[in-house]
Amino acid sequence: MLSFRVIPGDPLPIYRQIVRQIEDGIAGGKLGPGDRLPSHRELAAVLVIAPLTVKKAYDELSRRGAIRMVQGQGTFVVDRPTPLSENEKMERIRPTVRRLVSEAYLTGVGLKQLVAALRHEHQAMRKERGGATGKEKKKK
Amino acid sequence: MLSFRVIPGDPLPIYRQIVRQIEDGIAGGKLGPGDRLPSHRELAAVLVIAPLTVKKAYDELSRRGAIRMVQGQGTFVVDRPTPLSENEKMERIRPTVRRLVSEAYLTGVGLKQLVAALRHEHQAMRKERGGATGKEKKKK
Amino acid sequence: MLSFRVIPGDPLPIYRQIVRQIEDGIAGGKLGPGDRLPSHRELAAVLVIAPLTVKKAYDELSRRGAIRMVQGQGTFVVDRPTPLSENEKMERIRPTVRRLVSEAYLTGVGLKQLVAALRHEHQAMRKERGGATGKEKKKK
Amino acid sequence: MLSFRVIPGDPLPIYRQIVRQIEDGIAGGKLGPGDRLPSHRELAAVLVIAPLTVKKAYDELSRRGAIRMVQGQGTFVVDRPTPLSENEKMERIRPTVRRLVSEAYLTGVGLKQLVAALRHEHQAMRKERGGATGKEKKKK
DNA sequence: GTGGTCTAGACCACG
DNA sequence: GTGGTCTAGACCACT
Numbered sequence: 001m002l003s004f005r006v007i008p009g010d011p012l013p014i015y016r017q018i019v020r021q022i023e024d025g026i027a028g029g030k031l032g033p034g035d036r037l038p039s040h041r042e043l044a045a046v047l048v049i050a051p052l053t054v055k056k057a058y059d060e061l062s063r064r065g066a067i068r069m070v071q072g073q074g075t076f077v078v079d080r081p082t083p084l085s086e087n088e089k090m091e092r093i094r095p096t097v098r099r100l101v102s103e104a105y106l107t108g109v110g111l112k113q114l115v116a117a118l119r120h121e122h123q124a125m126r127k128e129r130g131g132a133t134g135k136e137k138k139k140k
Numbered sequence: 141m142l143s144f145r146v147i148p149g150d151p152l153p154i155y156r157q158i159v160r161q162i163e164d165g166i167a168g169g170k171l172g173p174g175d176r177l178p179s180h181r182e183l184a185a186v187l188v189i190a191p192l193t194v195k196k197a198y199d200e201l202s203r204r205g206a207i208r209m210v211q212g213q214g215t216f217v218v219d220r221p222t223p224l225s226e227n228e229k230m231e232r233i234r235p236t237v238r239r240l241v242s243e244a245y246l247t248g249v250g251l252k253q254l255v256a257a258l259r260h261e262h263q264a265m266r267k268e269r270g271g272a273t274g275k276e277k278k279k280k
Numbered sequence: 281m282l283s284f285r286v287i288p289g290d291p292l293p294i295y296r297q298i299v300r301q302i303e304d305g306i307a308g309g310k311l312g313p314g315d316r317l318p319s320h321r322e323l324a325a326v327l328v329i330a331p332l333t334v335k336k337a338y339d340e341l342s343r344r345g346a347i348r349m350v351q352g353q354g355t356f357v358v359d360r361p362t363p364l365s366e367n368e369k370m371e372r373i374r375p376t377v378r379r380l381v382s383e384a385y386l387t388g389v390g391l392k393q394l395v396a397a398l399r400h401e402h403q404a405m406r407k408e409r410g411g412a413t414g415k416e417k418k419k420k
Numbered sequence: 421m422l423s424f425r426v427i428p429g430d431p432l433p434i435y436r437q438i439v440r441q442i443e444d445g446i447a448g449g450k451l452g453p454g455d456r457l458p459s460h461r462e463l464a465a466v467l468v469i470a471p472l473t474v475k476k477a478y479d480e481l482s483r484r485g486a487i488r489m490v491q492g493q494g495t496f497v498v499d500r501p502t503p504l505s506e507n508e509k510m511e512r513i514r515p516t517v518r519r520l521v522s523e524a525y526l527t528g529v530g531l532k533q534l535v536a537a538l539r540h541e542h543q544a545m546r547k548e549r550g551g552a553t554g555k556e557k558k559k560k
Numbered sequence: 561g562t563g564g565t566c567t568a569g570a571c572c573a574c575g
Numbered sequence: 576g577t578g579g580t581c582t583a584g585a586c587c588a589c590t
């Protein structure tokens with residue numbers, strides 16, 4: 001199961017953050033058709049936010065046709081995996097890359113430190129995600 | 141002078157959009173120390189928004205030490221940005237680092253590619269700023 | 281709960297008065313980590329001023345790391361104040377130091393008396409905060 | 421002659437700062453009846469502010485009867501010296517003392533550092549004021 | 561209910 | 576003209 005992270009103070013509302021992460025997960029192949037998402041109550045508990053907030057995210061995704069909520073069964077991914085090309089992937093994250101570089105410059109953080117911070121955060125996330133340390137073979 | 145643009149519907153509030161554009165302007169070298177910004181009323185008129193909204197953006201930049209507002213004179217880009225400790229620098233860019241790492245992970249972009257993209261963007265920005273490639277000798 | 285008071289005609293703007301009162305409340309131990317402040321609307325009603333004015337005060341305190349505002353929850357005194365470097369600390373109190381020295385000089389108060397007054401006031405505050413006289417051992 | 425200092429960003433308007441400093445000077449005996457103040461143009465030049473601002477301060481003091489402006493002659497102190505008792509002096513600067521102590525606590529500056537900063541600033545001012553290093557004997 | 565943003569005015573202080 | 580403060584509303588987002 002995908003693990004989510006949510007930033008309370010972010011300008012992007014929490015429910016949109018969830019929407020986005022699930023979309024990214026689908027785009028990146030981490031989530032495929034038929035995959036089951038955690039119940040909104042469950043996810044809310046994990047993220048320590050209100051269940052209604054998660055519900056709102058699921059509703060949004062449902063409206064977009066990316067997932068389907070089935071009474072008494074759960075919530076499932078509908079979207080085609082739509083494998084993105086490498087270029088498309090890079091394009092997708094590029095705005096954030098640019099923003100980070102710009103922020104780093106303004107703050108006076110050098111490229112070296114920046115890369116270090118990136119690696120550090122990457123490690124931290126891996127541990128959080130469940131202990132995979134190398135190239136993980138995901139199977140459904 | 142910088143040209144500003146603002147997107148009303150954006151999840152990022154208008155005043156933050158302005159903050160970012162000015163920060164980027166400084167980062168990109170389009171705005172240098174001593175440069176004068178348009179008055180908040182003037183900019184508000186140009187952008188067709190309320191003056192207070194622009195002022196809020198200027199206040200934010202002022203707090204961060206990027207600009208200085210002087211009564212009866214105007215608003216100026218600050219000469220020597222207030223020095224921050226290394227910890228504070230990292231703390232400041234951390235949210236974006238986390239976000240980028242998360243996006244990359246979900247989208248299926250590996251750490252290597254990510255770092256490469258970062259370096260690439262970093263180089264691009266440098267060129268934009270005037271071609272300095274290393275420690276630049278500033279003369280006034 | 282703290283009781284607030286505001287003087288409309290004061291040279292110190294209302295929102296700064298609020299900032300100072302809350303800061304003093306924290307300094308004096310009347311406000312501790314985790315304590316909830318009245319909502320900005322509520323406080324505005326009590327003080328008979330515009331909600332935005334209180335919000336501006338809260339924003340200022342939030343920026344300084346003294347409080348945290350959480351959507352839908354309320355506003356709270358922060359647990360562990362953001363650590364500042366020694367230089368920044370001194371930088372922050374410097375204006376008041378300068379002002380005091382200047383006032384004392386002009387009023388004809390000598391350095392010795394000034395330091396004595398400072399020590400006296402410092403002791404008084406400590407007692408107010410609960411009687412700790414040295415390094416206090418905090419337990420939770 | 422008294423030397424003045426002015427803080428542009430202060431909540432107290434510059435012209436009020438000047439008023440206050442002259443009042444303090446009179447209260448502290450640094451300025452006595454008949455003493456001549458610098459012309460407003462002159463003082464404005466020294467403080468690097470607009471002459472109108474100084475004029476405003478002089479007008480204020482004139483209205484209060486503390487000084488008298490005489491066409492073609494200059495501006496002179498009128499007020500009785502009114503020597504303050506030590507207690508009165510301390511009372512006068514006490515609010516600022518309290519404020520400084522409170523700020524220092526909040527900022528995490530210890531008493532020791534605080535006193536050191538005070539001494540440092542005191543020295544700096546002395547040099548600025550014209551090089552007196554010990555108890556200065558002032559004569560009119 | 562909470563905080564977050566925005567508007568369209570107003571008046572003061574400084575130059 | 577500039578910035579600095581304040582008001583009295585409004586709507587949105589989250590719990």
